Every structure is written in structure tokens, then in C-alpha cells.
Amino acid sequence: MLKVGIVGGTGYTGVELLRLLVHHPKVSVSVITSRSEAGVEVSALFPSLRGMVELKFVDPSNAELDSCDLVFFATPNGIAMQQAKPLLDAGVRVIDLAADFRLKDAATWEKWYGMPHANPQLLSEAVYGLPEINRDKIRQAQLVANPGCYPTAVQLGFLPLIEAGVVDEGHLIADAKSGVSGAGRKAEIDTLFGEASDNFKAYNVSGHRHWPEIRQGLADVAGKEVGLIFVPHLTPMIRGIHATLYARFTREVEVQELFEKRYAGEEFVDVLPPGSHPDTRSVRGANFCRIAVHRPQNGDTVVVLSVIDNLVKGAAGQAVQNMNIMFEFPESAGLHHAALLP
Amino acid sequence: MLKVGIVGGTGYTGVELLRLLVHHPKVSVSVITSRSEAGVEVSALFPSLRGMVELKFVDPSNAELDSCDLVFFATPNGIAMQQAKPLLDAGVRVIDLAADFRLKDAATWEKWYGMPHANPQLLSEAVYGLPEINRDKIRQAQLVANPGCYPTAVQLGFLPLIEAGVVDEGHLIADAKSGVSGAGRKAEIDTLFGEASDNFKAYNVSGHRHWPEIRQGLADVAGKEVGLIFVPHLTPMIRGIHATLYARFTREVEVQELFEKRYAGEEFVDVLPPGSHPDTRSVRGANFCRIAVHRPQNGDTVVVLSVIDNLVKGAAGQAVQNMNIMFEFPESAGLHHAALLP
């Protein structure tokens, strides 16, 4: 069994990792850390795991992480960049679910994340963990930067269009809607039930941290800068991202076929039949990205609808998928769950 | 007191009209009809109105509507077009909250609503009841076509840009999100709590009935056809529409100032300070449209955020506003409610 550690296990991505790993056929979680909950049974904090997880949270200072084969960082931004290096040096492979290694350019990272980067060298070493683009690199990677939730949904939706070079990549629009769990398990007024329920709003229209990440990813594919308007919205649901993507065709293409071909071999990207409208619950708790492609009134604009569960394909599920690739397990090991519906 | 009748009082727009009219200083509701609930106390169906509404639902065949000064149709599409004529002939003024008179072109109407129009002559007579555009015509109107919910939010958001001629009106995008009450109080599987809660999806991407209505309204203002991509989404909240609008500038403009000037005299359109993100609950139960204008990364695309309560400014509230204009009451009479927050 692969020996796995989790740093920062009290957030939503941490508990979701546990939900997925607890029945993974090849993996055993041997250590999980938390500064605030050290000494507490994991199942006392998360009774959903009673009878499945026998671990206690361990203070990071006492955690024997370097005896693990793999360590997941499910921490806030800014932690993994400080702690990954010694683990990597000890031969431990690392997947960071936070943003510390997602951007290649340190200056850009520092601008958007508002702090100096503790280890800019690692930025170039890290592999961006979107398997549908980087599968081969992930297989070899010592350090994987697990993509953000919005970037996963948006990139997978634009990817076939950009790769094929059939749209004006200077004027992409991503209107994205996220469930509230995307904000994490942090005590904040904005994400209280009384604030977020029965309510809908855009936020960070002037600039969101996932904007440079999406642009970087699409630029890599396009081979040049892309122009992107990215408007995130907060939606009164727990899990789920729905990205509605707009682009203008620059030449004719059979767009449904384009998407189906691009993702024919991808187990976790599901292109729906023409005319479909994927709903977020069709991926609730599951590692799929479901995509539908529309061309309203047969005009010059393509509309792509792309849904994921922000905590699964947008976080912990994708991390497990990356682990499976890194350790040459079947890519879907431990990820067979059907979505919970209703 | 103005004598008012309501045809079709068992839906959400009907009960919302009652909520607003029951304390209106100038109006008395004298008759409310329902085929299915004839003989039932209104307050038995809607206990929220106990002690405030003493009426019973009356079968339409027995309703003395022609003794009213004004009749609201809060019926499904296709009813008002059959019943409005004799009332108008009897001198009763009519506000239709359904879609029967919203489009000027009968063929277009018939295509989108899937039935022959019973009275195409009335289409030209009817005044489209968006006060911010048509206030003077509404004042004189015998027959007012109350706008759809999406069209209200979208048109008010695009209006200043189109009037000023500063954007490419051939490529407008309206990404709109609606609460579930927009689908009405009808027994349907898609809008069950078990289907719509904790879920998000687009629908009718290939074509929605509000698309021609929005295009007609904006074309009137632009003086030419407009190109519009309109993608509606179903959001797990009861009330509220959030329209996120995208357009590309064709020339420089101080866009915040443009909006503020355009709506300076409008009591029910509220332009928020720069950098704002209106949330739908800021208009929950209130007749306001709140708007914020953004220009991300100072680029060539304007993003307008426009929120309304679909049952108030998007239906019953706007109908009351139209009534106030038609009968020369203060435009905000009966519409003073602050939004319910939280």
C-alpha cells in the first residue's frame, strides 16, 4: 500500500481527500496533520468518517511526513511553498492542492497572492496537474500543482477550441458560478448561510486569482497570450461549478465532433450529446467534468457549458487522479463513485 | 379608490400582486378569479394574507371584471389575448403580466409561443411596460404588456450603452441567472426541490422566449437589429435574477458616469458605486433594479451586473409601477418596501 500523508486535514479538501482515499484499493493514509485539532480523532471532527478513519490529527511538528511516499498539502495558500522542499529532498512526492505552485512566474504569483514566494525555484519544477493536458509530465513529477477549481472547469471547456485554433482567443469570456464550499471551511461572514443562501452575486469582477492561472494554461496551449474576461459568481449550493464559456469562431468547425474527438480517450471528461445542459448535480461527489457545446441561432458564437464538483474534479478528486498517474495505478482507482442524485 | 381586478390569482405573480396591493393607498382589489380555486378564500390558499385579504376566488365566468377600472392578468400565456378585448371595449384598462402582448410581430410571437395569436391587432395597440423607456406611452395606455423578468434585468443593464451607441450592438452577451420562482407555481418535475436545490444548470441555450423580447426592446433603442446571445440559468434560490452582461466598446466612454446620468431620475433603478457587486437579496421583495458597471483590466469589454427580484421589478412590482403611472399616482405608491435581508 502506498503510504500517504495529508497536511492540513480540517478543511473541505482535506475531508474530501479522506472520503476518497479511505476506500482506495492501493493507498493507506498514515498521517494527517492539523495545528488546531492536534490530538483530536479525525472522526470526532468529521463524524461522516466514523468507522472508516482511525487516525488522530497530529501536530505538524510531530508528523513523520518524510516516511510517506506521497504527501498532499490541503493547506491554505502559502504553506506548501515553505514545507515542500525538505520532503522533496527526502524523496517524498508532493501534490499541493493550494495555489503555491500553480503559476510559473514568481512575480505574477506574488502580485495575485499578496506575499513573497518562499521558493520560486520550485515554480519551474512543479508540474501543473491537469491530466488532460499534462498526463505524461505528471507521471514523472515529484511536485504537482493541483489546479484550481475554476481553472479546471474553464480550461477543459476552452481546450478543444484553443487547440484547434478555431476561435478568437483574444476575447474569451468565462462566466463561472461556484458553490459556496469553494470558499473553504473558514469562519467568514460572507459565506454564512444567512448571507449566501437564497442569494446570488458576482465577486472579484475586477480580478480573481484564478484569472492568471487560466490565462497561463490557455496560453500554453495556444502558444500565445490569450484575452480573457473571467467573472466568478457565488451560488447558493454547496458543491459544484458551472462555467458558461463564450468565444467567437474565426473559422468553420464541426464543434460537437471537435469536442468528442478531443476527449474520446478521457475517462473523466464527458461530452454530452448536442442540445444538452449539464447540471452540477450530475457530478456531485464524482470526478467528472461534463461538457455540452452550443451554437445559438447557428451564429458566430460558441457557448460551452462545463460542470465539475469543485471539491472533486476541482480539488481532491483531481489530486487522487494525479496520484494514480504518478504511481501508475489505474487512473480511476478509488474514483468510481457515481454522482449523488438527487 | 381605484377598483382593481386580478385574473388568475393562484400563481406567484398573483399572490405577489396581492401582497403589494393590499397596503396600496389608492387601490382596492375587488375581484380575483381562479377556475380551480373558485369559492375558496384567498387567505386559505395563501395564509400569508390572513387578516389582510377578505376575498374569495371567483370563477372567471362570474367575475364582474368590467366594473373594474383596471384588470391585471396574472394568467399563463394565451389567456389575456382571448379576454382583454371586451374589457378594453368596456373602458377597462388592462395590464398583462404574461407574454401575450410583449412582441410586436404576430408571426414571431406565434413561433416562440407555439400557438396562434388570438388578437394580433392588440399587439400594435399594447404599450410595452418598461417605465424607464416608455413612461409617457404607459401613461396613456389602455393595454400594457408587462415585460418579462429576464428582459427587464437585461434591458435595463444594456440600455445606457445602446442609447449612447458606445458598444458593438451586434455581439451582446447576456448570461442570466434566475431563481426558481420564475418558473411559476406549476406542478413540474424540473422545479421540484429535489431537482433544483443544490444544483445549477443552463437551459434553453438554443433559444428562450425572452430572447426575441430583449432583442425587440434593444433594437427599438438602437434603431437597428441587435445581435444577442442569451443564456438563462436556473439557480437554487426562490427569488431573484442576476444578469451578467458583456459588450465590447466601440468608442471611449466614462461608463460609470454614463449609467449614473441615464438613471439619475429613475426611482427604481439604482446604479451602485464603482467596484460594487449587487446581490439579488438586496432587491428581494423590493421593486429595485440595482446595477454595477465594470471594465476588467481596463480592457475593451464592459461587464454590467444587473439584479432584480423576478416577482417584483420583474413582474408584479413593475405592474404596480405601471398602474401608478397610468392613473397618475406617485410612481412609488405601494412600492416602498425595503428588501428583506437576510
Add this chain to the structure above:
Amino acid sequence: MLKVGIVGGTGYTGVELLRLLVHHPKVSVSVITSRSEAGVEVSALFPSLRGMVELKFVDPSNAELDSCDLVFFATPNGIAMQQAKPLLDAGVRVIDLAADFRLKDAATWEKWYGMPHANPQLLSEAVYGLPEINRDKIRQAQLVANPGCYPTAVQLGFLPLIEAGVVDEGHLIADAKSGVSGAGRKAEIDTLFGEASDNFKAYNVSGHRHWPEIRQGLADVAGKEVGLIFVPHLTPMIRGIHATLYARFTREVEVQELFEKRYAGEEFVDVLPPGSHPDTRSVRGANFCRIAVHRPQNGDTVVVLSVIDNLVKGAAGQAVQNMNIMFEFPESAGLHHAALLP
């Protein structure tokens, strides 16, 4: 116009007070305090009040509260007990929406609220502001302790039974369910959307602060101690309390009639017809308590269903009702709103 001050205006009861007072015909809010938001426009924090409230939050140290006729404390527990005395001495009447003056016994208060009481003398002076019991005392009161939300729903539901002496008051059961806004506008993990949505749980079964308050109120009516099991539950809705009350008959009574007679003259307590099931939305945003009485299988147990909006009849609305009584305004002044449905 009555000159009114609000201390602590940034919570849910504060903004709800503003919503109700802003259109009150006899009242003008002249000052509202907040330590954290001093200098900020009220309508910047609560855009729902844009165009209706022109005030800024004032730091408590600069607030000229003693020039008010009435001051509402919408503060956390423990503030009013420190600040009420000088205001009272200056002739300002005070309504505390927190718990500082709800219990008559200082030792009990200190036990349940976990701090010493700053002014135990005021406990005996304060009038418990449940108008349906204490209307005459409220009229004369200088200091009103506005009841808790659960206590309002539970006491109004049990009151006719206890007064009539027809049930075993030694074994009352109150199974109460509250919307999440009851926990206030505080950054806490338990009331995050991600925690409270699509979820239901009991809490504080071993003891809740409202338990001694309810027992005190019912004991006053019964003329002796009462036995009470009180189980509060957190429900995934914003507003509303539903109390399901159980008691065993000690003698025969026509229970529907008993309730109807008891509340015949009460404008804000509405006894529904036999067989009814009040829903919380029938009072959403409104100051009513709606009650239905059942006797399942015609057995020896009475089941009372009692609903209120925790922020209105359970807090700000009841406070306004108390103000109306204290200043001899019509009791329903400013409280005419019909509930928001749906």
C-alpha cells in the same frame, strides 16, 4: 417624530430594525452605533437600504444617545447591562433585544450566560416584553427586555393551556426548529453555508439559554414551577422558527376554542382553523405568530404548532411592537407587512 437610537446596528436584528423603522410613520432613527463600522454609511454595509437610510454608523463613544427618546440595544449579550443605566437615568427609555434583562434571577442569569451581571438591580426593574402577557406593564416600562426568539414561539404556544390549567405543566415538551439567522451575523464555522445547508441537527439538548427564560415565563403564568424539555434544532433556512409543542391533558377542554378565545383580541397572534399546519414562510418578514392546535387520534396529548419569523416577532418586530405600546402608538404601526411568499 420619536427620536430613536440603535446601539449595535451591524447584526441581523439591527438591520431588521432599520427595515421596519425606515417607513414607520411616527419614528425617526437619529443615531446608529457600531464600533467596527464607525464612519461607514449604513447603506454601504446593507445595500438593501440604499435610498432609505442616510445615516452613518457612529462610534459608541461619540453617539449622542441621551438625546433620544428611545434606544434599542441590538448588541451581543452583556453590552446593554453595562450601558443602559445612564440612559435610563437621563430619561431615555430602553428596549434590549439581547438577553441581558430577560431573567429575573441574577444567579440564574450568570450561570447560563457565563459572566457576572453588571447591573442586577435592573433585572427587577425590567419588564419582559411579551405584549400578549405584559401589555400594561410594557406601557409604563422604562426598560423592556425583548424576549428571545424561541421563548416567543414556545410561550405563545403553551400560554392558553397553562393559563387554563388543562395540561400537566410538569412535563411539557418543546421541539423547536430555527432558521440559521437566529445565530446572528457572526463569523462562525457552524453556520457557514457549507455546514448548515442541506443539513439538519439538534443542538444544546443538554441545556440552552432559552430554557430558563421559557420556564420563567411559563412559571409566572402557571403560578408554579413547570417542567420543560426543550430541544432546539438548526434548520437550513434563513428565517423562521417552528415550535412543535407537546403536553398531556389533565382535564377535558375544547382546545381550539380555548386558543381562539385567548387570542381573539391579539392582532399579531393568529389561530388557524382546525387541521391546519402553519408554515414558517407564512410569517416570513411579518410580525405574526401563527398557531394551530391538534389532538392526534383524539388522545390525551395536545400538539401545538407555533411559527414566527425569528427576526420579526422573535426580535425586531416585537421590539417595534413594544415601542408602539410604550409610546401609545397604534400597536401595529409600521408592522403591516404581509409575509413574503414565496
Add this chain to the structure above:
Amino acid sequence: MLKVGIVGGTGYTGVELLRLLVHHPKVSVSVITSRSEAGVEVSALFPSLRGMVELKFVDPSNAELDSCDLVFFATPNGIAMQQAKPLLDAGVRVIDLAADFRLKDAATWEKWYGMPHANPQLLSEAVYGLPEINRDKIRQAQLVANPGCYPTAVQLGFLPLIEAGVVDEGHLIADAKSGVSGAGRKAEIDTLFGEASDNFKAYNVSGHRHWPEIRQGLADVAGKEVGLIFVPHLTPMIRGIHATLYARFTREVEVQELFEKRYAGEEFVDVLPPGSHPDTRSVRGANFCRIAVHRPQNGDTVVVLSVIDNLVKGAAGQAVQNMNIMFEFPESAGLHHAALLP
């Protein structure tokens, strides 16, 4: 592989059965019927199952159910009683997820379900499928009546107390709260999002069909009639039942120990530590019943909190558990899912 058929696969229990069976190691679903959706791909109706279920819905008249080893009826009440007999005669074992065989007394059944029973003989043959009581009988059963959702939560909560004879079983109270999916996937106004969201109410206080089922089950255990007040409530969440149970002690007992011992060997009943409050999400999507026991103020009343997922332990999961027992699979085969949290 066990050959399994599902009759009536378009409801919530049907799709939940599929979610659980699709990865069950011992089972293959070979036929699923639906009158209304015959010919439609299952995954077209339920995109959450895309890539996992290759079946089409088959018209019941063409379904080769008698070649199955086991048939689940996930139909409305009144279907299985008409169709089970020929299957049983053909040696097919049957689990009915509806109510057709839950009550032993035909007259009682007919009174509560409002129709004549088509096959009263089967009532005595059928085994009530609550494994924690009837495991041995289930193992032998040809026909299993899968318990109702409320009855599962309520009986498991009262069971240790009744078995031990330590409470007044003449005055039991079950205050139960259910998510909206309990009402099924049927087009009805009461369970629309617009009606059920942000709302809470009791229903059927005068009598609910699960009342005789619970009483029958508890009477079997008690060896005599039991008195029960059962008040169900509709809660704005999709899945979950929370039963709050009240009983009065007739003699002293260490109640935590009593529960722990009773359920020590039960894999799917989890007794929480003293002082706990189980939340429904701790079992969302999982087959557990989690229970906590309280004795407020150390008085004479016990309060039991019992939660299940109404579609899993309250329906499809329990049906799979029964199947596992009937066919001597490990009882938890296919039922290992951790709850989805958040």
C-alpha cells in the same frame, strides 16, 4: 453475478438503487422498467449514471423479470401487490421498497392506503426488512417489505428502550423531520422549490401512513400495543431524516450503555458518544443510522436523536442490505460509501 431487475426505475429510490448497485461486486442489473420512459437510455434520464449504466428502460409488459434472481419494486404504492405473486411463483425473490407489504393487517393497510389490497395473503408471508430486528427471517425470505424511511429512523431510535422495557411505551413521541426527496420524484406543487425552500412545516399531524407501521414494529418488540404521537415535518433539504424521540423512564437505566450494547454488532447503526448531536449530512449518501441519547437535566425523560439518509438506510441502501442478507453476501457489500460532507 446475481441477476437483478428493478421495476419502476424513474423515481428517487430507483436511481438510488442504481447508484448503489452499479458498483456492487456481486450484482448485475439486467432489466429496469418504466412505462413512461420505455426505450429511453437510463443515462439520458439520469446523466449522473453516464458511463456506468448501459441499460434502457423497458416497458413492464416486455420485461423479462422472471429470469431475474431478485426483483426490486421501486414503484408507487399499489403496484407490487399486483405483480409480485407470479414472480414469487417463478422462484424470483422480491424486495418491495413501497408500502404494499409493510403492514400485517389488511384492514389497517386498506384504511391508511385508501385502496383494497390486491393480495392480502402475501401480507403474512412478507418479512419486514429491518435487519437489526429481523435478520434471520430476512435471510430466508422470498418477499421482503422494505421499511419506510420514518419507521426506520424512529424504530431504531426507540428499539433499545422498548426491548429493555425501561420507558412508558404508552406515551412515546416521535418528532420527525424529513428532507423533501422523501416525497418522491413526482410533479406536485407542495414540493416545488418555490414552496419547500426556505420554509418549514409539519404535515399530517392528524395521521400519517407511517404511524401504523411504526406502532406495529414497536408493538412486536414490546409484546403489546404502544401509544405513539408521530409528527412529521418537511425540511428544506434534499436528503435526510432527523427523528427526535421522547419517552419517559419507568425505571433507572444506564441509557448510553444500553444503546451501545444493543447495537454493538450492527455495522450500520452507530451510537455516538454522550453529548453528541448527529447531523443528517453525516449520513448523506451512506447507509448508516447514527444515534445519540440524551437525558436533559438528568430528569425522567430520555431524548433520542436518530438520523438516516431517507434514500439510503431509509430506502435503497436498506434494500441492498436486505439483498446482501438474502443472498448471503457480506452485509455491507456495495455499501461502503462514506457520507458526502459537505
